[in-house]
Amino acid sequence: MMAKKESAEEKLLKIIEVTKKAQGPASGAGPSSGAAKRSGRFVLSTRKINFLLIVGAIASLLFLGYEFNGGVSLLAQDVNISVDGQGSRGAPNIFAQQVRNFSYYLEQINSRNIFKPYEKITTGTEVTSAKAALEKRMSKYKMVGVAWLDTPESATVMIEDTSNRMTHFLREGEKIEDVTVKTIYTDRVVLSYANEEMVIKL
Secondary structure (H helix, E strand, O other): OOOOOOOHHHHHHHHHHHHHHHHHHHHHHHHHHHHHHHHOOOOOOHHHHHHHHHHHHHHHHHHHHHHHHHHHHHHHOOOOOOOOOEOOOOOEOOOOOOOOOHHHHHHHHHOOOOOOOOOOOOOOOOOOHHHHHHHHHOOOEEEEEEEOOOOHHHOEEEEEEOOOOEEEEEOOOOEEOOEEEEEEOOOEEEEEEOOEEEEEEO
């Protein structure tokens, strides 16, 4: 039996079908390869954003708890307001005035009514005999300087006797003609005699 001869149209249809079958998997790989390329990019999804927000909230709460704990520990500590004459770096603060006892300031407050203007009372007995004696004893002396080493306690005042040009070096508590050096500052010295005080400045 003689085989049927294929026409040109049938051969063309077979070629098209074979081509379609051959291109089927390749054409299907096109979208998947594009998706693979798109998946290679950094995509921040909602799930990742929520995770980052939760981590940030937890870190903030931990930091807040740490700061709160530190503040509570500071509140539990005792506050020391004593004055030791030391600066912020351990150096003595020589230029600061010395702090006196609380009773001294209380006495100054109670000595006059703060709700009335200050009026100086002048009487014949204002200058006591002790104060007059103090001024008389120190009339020939003048302050010429202050020297110190590394602490306020080492401060020494230089007082010159104008009558003979002799200079006396005195520390707090020492005396000159029964007049006690009470307090030494950088620009003045406080002297006391019989419960009376006198200030000599540079």
